[in-house]
Amino acid sequence: MFEILRNTYKDVSLNNVQGQNKGNQMLKKPDIIAGVSHEVRTQMNAIVAFSYLMNNGRFSDTEKREFSEQIIMSCEQLIGLFENFLDTAALETSSTREEPKVCDAGKAFETLTSEFRVLMRKKGRNNVILIQEDDLPGELMLRMDLSRINRILNNLFRNALDHTFSGFIKLGCLYRDGKITYYIKDSGQGLTLSRELLLSDNPEIHYSESQDTYSAMNLILARNLITALEGSIRVEANEAGGTSVFLSFPVKESSGFTIHSDSVTGNRIAI
Template sequence: LLLLFVTWLLLRMRRLKLTLEEREGQLVVAREKAEESDMLKSAFLANMSHEIRTPLNAIVGFSSLMQSEELSQEERAEYCAIVVSNSEMLLTLLNDILDISSLECGKIRFNYASEDIVQICQHVMMTTAHTRQRGVEGRFACPVGSFMLTTDAHRLSQILINLLTNAGKFTSEGSITLGVEIDEERGEVLFSVADTGPGIPPDKQDLVFNRFEKLDGNKKKGTGLGLAICRQIAMIVGGRIWVDSAYTGGARFVFAHPIGIDPGGENREGGGFLPSEQRKSLFVNDAGQLVPEGK
């Protein structure tokens, strides 16, 4: 009997030791995550202060210069254009910050309906025409004249506009092509934006989707949030977005949007979508699930 008791005691002590080691490991992981979160917060605030200060300094500086009575009409118009440009940059930055914060916190509405994606793409091409540099051709390649897809038209347009605007910054000659491919077998529509710019190095292709990531430092205008927002939206609709490493003519981004009903969509982390012929308002709840309004 004593031997059994001692054996039981030793086994219990061993289990307690293993449990203690496991808890210690969990505490180490939690501490590392907390430290990483603190570092990300500090980096976010540092980037934010720089990104906001830059256009604000221009707005304040040139607004002060415009008060001078010695300015010519040409100078005044030039300074006014600079103020307007930086005001738009600041507004874009604030909108992007609000968008990515809402997406990551799961507090954003998605309005799904059956939409003609060809019309959406054509509208996006017209909307972004001014972002292309002089001499760069805008092309739209689609095998069909019309295709209905259950999607959030605003969020789909947001992804395409971000990709086309980004391509416009880096493409000084050649063309920018918005392509659509319908893959019935995989049950998805592939939207692609290909340019004839300098391209993206293979070791940087995953980094471009990080917040505030700029491959050229601060040489190009932008917040560094556009591609991060695209990735968040793609995840919520149950799709994917990536850089096509096989494309060598410049840079090519591909966004895969699911077609039709996804049986596991409602339970997928980050969302999914519910099919409906009529528009209904959906939102992401605290559990990261996409549900009808009022649920």
């Protein structure tokens, strides 16, 4: 599996040897590729193990349904891991470009929040409240790479959920001066890990020390993707003793749609 990942990255790189200076430092490191390979093997082993148990007549139908759910979850995690790795590698080597499309930022945010609510139910986080906050005008049409931004937010939300067993997670979005900013605030205990993996110059060291290496690797790949999209990230403690992560990306308003700010009240009007 290590060879597959290494050769895949090599093939992507050969598509465009020039122009590799933008954020390609981390994926060149063998330990990062080895880390992805390790996570792939872990998920594959889980799929094989639960498939074997499903064919064992000693287990009840209820238990077999639980095994099936675990297989589906491992498949989803495996797909997400590959998407993060390959997409980041392709962007960093300039073999593919960003894919900005015009979308309704408010509706896209609503859809994403709904998906997160479903994820919380699947994980049984009944003691965690998801609070949606946004400061977006209606029908704010922006040109942005929505699929990749959503992938980053999905990774960060899953990380927040993994460290929050009671309390809240706040998901917010605002638009100012050609940048869209998302934030995820939680009351969990993942601040140290998030800082180390999202802000450190040597995140691979913290990855090797992490107990949840799958989430750690996805945070590293999300960080690479943020860099490739020319975004910025900030991680800090919040008033609840948890973690607040802020992400900003440059976007463009679609033609014929502008946002005006009232200099006195600060209200924003979409025209």
